[in-house]
Amino acid sequence: MFVQHTSLPAVAAAEERSALEILMTEPEAGVSDVPRYVEMPKALLLLKLKLSPPLPKEPKD
Amino acid sequence: MNGERLQVSLTDAAAEVAARVLGAVRGAEDIGLADYVDTSADLKTALGAVRLIGADIFAPHLLLDRPVHHADAAVITRSFAAFPPAGQAGTRRQQVVAWRDWATGRLLACAADPASAEPGLAPTAAPETATALLDGAKTWQEWSANAAQLSPLALPGLGGPIAAAVFEGARPLARGVTRALLRRDFVTAARLIRWMALSSSSGVGQPLDPALLVERVRLYGGTGSRLSLDLAIARRLLRSEPA
Amino acid sequence: MTTSLTSIAHNVAHRALTYLHDHRDADVFPDDIPIEPEDSDTVYKPIAEIGMAAALVLREGVGGTAQLHAARELIDFTWHRLRQGDLLYERQVRNCLLTDPIEVYCHFIHGGHHHERFERLAVHNAAVRSAPEVYPNRRLAVANAYRTCGIPTDDDWGSLLRATWLGATPPPWAIDWDTAYSVTHTVFHVTDWGGRPHDLPPDIADYLGNWLPVWTDVWSEVGDWDLVAELLVVDACLPEPRFDLDVWTRIASVQHSDGLMPRDGAPVDDDRVQRFWDHHHSTTVAAIAGTLAVSRLLGNGR
Numbered sequence: 069m070f071v072q073h074t075s076l077p078a079v080a081a082a083e084e085r086s087a088l089e090i091l092m093t094e095p096e097a098g099v100s101d102v103p104r105y106v107e108m109p110k111a112l113l114l115l116k117l118k119l120s121p122p123l124p125k126e127p128k129d
Numbered sequence: 130m131n132g133e134r135l136q137v138s139l140t141d142a143a144a145e146v147a148a149r150v151l152g153a154v155r156g157a158e159d160i161g162l163a164d165y166v167d168t169s170a171d172l173k174t175a176l177g178a179v180r181l182i183g184a185d186i187f188a189p190h191l192l193l194d195r196p197v198h199h200a201d202a203a204v205i206t207r208s209f210a211a212f213p214p215a216g217q218a219g220t221r222r223q224q225v226v227a228w229r230d231w232a233t234g235r236l237l238a239c240a241a242d243p244a245s246a247e248p249g250l251a252p253t254a255a256p257e258t259a260t261a262l263l264d265g266a267k268t269w270q271e272w273s274a275n276a277a278q279l280s281p282l283a284l285p286g287l288g289g290p291i292a293a294a295v296f297e298g299a300r301p302l303a304r305g306v307t308r309a310l311l312r313r314d315f316v317t318a319a320r321l322i323r324w325m326a327l328s329s330s331s332g333v334g335q336p337l338d339p340a341l342l343v344e345r346v347r348l349y350g351g352t353g354s355r356l357s358l359d360l361a362i363a364r365r366l367l368r369s370e371p372a
Numbered sequence: 373m374t375t376s377l378t379s380i381a382h383n384v385a386h387r388a389l390t391y392l393h394d395h396r397d398a399d400v401f402p403d404d405i406p407i408e409p410e411d412s413d414t415v416y417k418p419i420a421e422i423g424m425a426a427a428l429v430l431r432e433g434v435g436g437t438a439q440l441h442a443a444r445e446l447i448d449f450t451w452h453r454l455r456q457g458d459l460l461y462e463r464q465v466r467n468c469l470l471t472d473p474i475e476v477y478c479h480f481i482h483g484g485h486h487h488e489r490f491e492r493l494a495v496h497n498a499a500v501r502s503a504p505e506v507y508p509n510r511r512l513a514v515a516n517a518y519r520t521c522g523i524p525t526d527d528d529w530g531s532l533l534r535a536t537w538l539g540a541t542p543p544p545w546a547i548d549w550d551t552a553y554s555v556t557h558t559v560f561h562v563t564d565w566g567g568r569p570h571d572l573p574p575d576i577a578d579y580l581g582n583w584l585p586v587w588t589d590v591w592s593e594v595g596d597w598d599l600v601a602e603l604l605v606v607d608a609c610l611p612e613p614r615f616d617l618d619v620w621t622r623i624a625s626v627q628h629s630d631g632l633m634p635r636d637g638a639p640v641d642d643d644r645v646q647r648f649w650d651h652h653h654s655t656t657v658a659a660i661a662g663t664l665a666v667s668r669l670l671g672n673g674r
Contacts, residue, residue, distance in 0.1 A: 078173070078211075079210070079211060079212075079213060080173060080177065080211055080212045083132060083135065084135055084173070084177065084212070085212055085213075085215075086132065087132050087135035087136045087139055087177075088139060088177050088180055088181060088212055089215075089222060089223070089226050090132075090136060090222075091136055091139055091140060091143070091181055092180075092181060092183075092225065092226045092229055092278075093222045093225045093226060093278050094278065094316075095274065095278075096274060096277065096309065096312070096314050096316075096317040097312060097313075097314035097316070097317065100311075100312040100313075100314075100590060100593050100594050101312060101313035101314075102311050102312050102313070102590045102591060102593070102594055102596075103311070103547075103548040103549045104549055104594065104596065105549055106549070269585070270589065300582065303582070304582070304583075304585065304586050306545065307544050307545045307583060307586045308586050308589060308590055310545035311545055311547070311586070311587075311590045312590060312593075336582060337543060337544075337545075338543070341543060342543075342545075345545070345546075
């Protein structure tokens with residue numbers, strides 16, 4: 069059988085209640101990440117860079 | 130603790146509560162809410178998180194007909210005692226909070242064994258504000274921002290004037306989802322998609338396909354247990370969509 | 373509201389046209405325009421676009437005396453820069469499948485400019501029916517150019533439209549920046565720049581009525597004024613334009629005092645010539661958006 073706390077914690081302070089209220093009314097993301105102009109040649113270059121095999125490590129002395 | 134740190138603690142705890150509810154929506158036996166709260170190092174923050182997740186805690190009950198355990202219901206009652214609802218809903222923010230509390234209180238009263246709930250702690254009366262948050266005179270941007278904040282009310286069987294107003298707003302809802310997705314604000318998108326799924330499962334025609342939207346957010350980077358919970362609820366709702 | 377919007381749109385168009393008019397000099401435009409295809413975007417394209425904006429001002433005829441005078445001088449200036457159409461003729465003769473000569477030429481008709489030898493080439497090309505493979509919205513541009521010139525083709529407008537992104541009415545959230553431009557151009561060509569708003573099928577008009585406000589909203593938020601101006605042109609091309617006062621107020625507020633419309637939110641260069649080359653496109657689009665909005669608000673000829 070589950071044992072339940074019988075004592076209630078102290079009532080949250082105004083600051084804590086305010087923090088909860090803010091989180092209950094969380095607004096949309098502040099910064100938009102809407103699609104913008106992408107310079108395709110640069111994007112392709114980036115792709116090439118990522119697809120290239122890793123450069124061999126220099127041997128240690 | 131300052132306000133920002135309080136918010137971080139509450140957010141972390143809410144993610145944990147949401148993860149437990151999510152597990153139950155996905156088929157786990159229990160939420161284990163009372164277990165979580167009673168083993169928590171910071172009882173007050175845990176109860177704050179329960180207040181924050183609020184009506185979502187009833188999702189397994191409403192979607193999968195899982196029982197609401199007495200101990201879990203008692204925890205919700207205790208969360209209202211620790212974080213008492215504001216007396217009046219004057220500002221827009223207070224109105225949103227009041228409606229979320231209304232939903233939690235109503236579901237608690239309906240689903241829980243009245244014996245375990247301590248009477249008088251949870252709000253049972255509807256807030257005065259009726260549908261001011263979602264009236265037709267609002268711009269679609271304001272309308273959908275309010276609908277996103279009210280997304281815990283997007284549950285089957287809850288009903289009420291907020292859901293009725295959302296059902297009337299298929300166009301601002303779809304515009305809000307489109308805006309959120311284009312801004313790559315997946316959290317807001319998931320909240321609105323949940324409303325869209327509820328509308329659709331209630332037979333209200335939608336200008337956009339909610340199933341595609343759920344997949345979009347899932348595949349393109351929506352993360353976090355609260356977002357996943359919104360999507361899981363939407364998916365469950367869509368499965369019960371009328372033919 | 374209608375009055376204040378008319379006045380805002382009129383001012384945006386007037387200031388933008390004034391800016392373009394003030395920059396038709398040798399400092400900005402070099403003496404000769406390259407006529408080979410590989411150079412087409414440097415001077416040729418802006419000249420063509422400015423000529424088109426002036427042509428639309430003349431076509432709509434809602435600008436007031438000063439504005440019509442500026443448009444007249446601009447179309448004459450740009451036509452002169454195209455060597456009274458010889459440049460278009462030479463481009464076409466050397467490259468028989470190029471479509472830009474007819475696309476540029478068709479607007480100058482509104483300014484009363486003609487080039488007989490070029491028109492004979494165009495009639496012949498239409499009869500040959502050898503259209504190069506281009507983006508579906510570009511294909512509509514060609515169809516509209518022949519239509520504007522009154523040269524008959526066997527273009528099936530319905531299937532040309534349905535081949536575009538917009539014609540398929542995909543989910544509005546599955547769009548990117550480039551495709552947004554494709555959408556705007558599809559609407560420009562099907563409606564002949566707002567001249568035939570009812571040529572948009574009802575389902576496409578409804579689709580745009582639903583989602584254009586969202587696209588305008590999200591790209592305004594990030595200050596992508598070039599695209600926003602294009603979307604405002606689209607609005608003015610719809611059977612029932614929305615005339616969003618908020619967006620018009622926002623775009624009017626970013627226009628510079630000399631009429632330059634910044635392409636985005638980045639700082640604008642101080643150098644007169646550099647400023648022009650950076651922002652001529654958004655300024656040209658602003659002139660068109662304002663002109664078409666005023667014309668539609670006045671219920672002109674539709």
